[in-house]
Amino acid sequence: MLSIGVVVLNFRSHAKVERLLASIDSFEDICVCIVDNSVDSVELAALHELAHRYPAVEVLDTGRNGGFSFGTNAGIRHLLDRCTSVLILNPDTTLERDFFSRLKALHTGLPDVAISPHGIRMSDGSVWSAGGEFYWLKGRADVLPHARRSVCTPFGTCACLLVPSDAIRDVGLLDEDFFLGGEEWDLSRRLTRSGWSIVYARAVRYQHEVSGTHEKYGHKFFYMGMRTKVLFARKHYGLWFWGWLVVCFLPAVPMLLLRHTRINKTGPLALMRSIVTAAWRSARAATITETEFLSAGRTR
Secondary structure, eight states: OEEEEEEEEESSOHHHHHHHHHTOSOOTTEEEEEEEOOOOHHHHHHHHHHHHHOTTEEEEEOSSOOOHHHHHHHHHHHHGGGEEEEEEEOTTEEEOTTHHHHHHHHHHHOTTEEEEEEEEETTTOOEEESSEEEETTTTEEEEOOSOOOOEEOSOOOTTEEEEEHHHHHHHOSOOTTOSSSSHHHHHHHHHHHTTOEEEEEEEEEEEEOSSTTSOSSSHHHHHHHHHHHHHHHHHHSTTHHHHHIIIIIGGGHHHHHHHHHHHHOOOHHHHHHHHHHHHHHHHTTOOOOHHHHHHTTOOO
8 A cells, every 4th residue: 555645636737737746756655646627638638648757647537627625535536545645735836855755754653643744935935834723703714824843733724735544534525515715624624623633744845836726816716715714614613603604704794895895806796795695605505616616606
């Protein structure tokens, strides 16, 4: 059985995948599954060319863009019974030369914990992820952007997260009700609630482009941000969800409108409609679909 199976989800970013593979100094005792959600024959051909150049790389075509959880789960299923752990890795990352030797050593010593490596911004070399924290009043988790010693952390970003195969069998795969975002909050929460620890590993390092495979701003991602945080709260807050919605979420709406009208260059009425639609659908725990994602929640 291999030590680590790596799942990289691709959506029209084969050049970034190529850069990532070039940064891996040794493929010994690992295999890489590139999952393609692109539904693009040219993109798929480019990935198969990479697999031809790197024998440890396999390509899995999902045939549709079902979102981050959908594609990543396909890769996890493909590797789960062949590896003692699965590394979920973004295509817009590169790895330091000793990344896998350090990660394997830590995994050997701590086989029953998830590991969140130290993330560095490609743009300026600053710390991007030193573990993470949940912000319950905001309905979300986020990375901690400052260096600290290795320590247990409640949240590990799926930009780069090693999860023991036994932990995945215990808590389940990524939640496919989420489309892009929120699934990593949900996974971390399910891991820790089931007794699995997440360790931030300062010595295991990677570089991250940060939103290198998708936009960071715009009406679509404003809508998805609202949809995701309310859906996460609906799933994890229990009866407290309704109190959170009234006491924390709704009073923040005026500030959200003021800030995002400027950032996204979208009128406040359009943003208000997005907030109402997102909150309503998430309060009903409705699955986020590709159509909803692409249309920013608008109905015809």
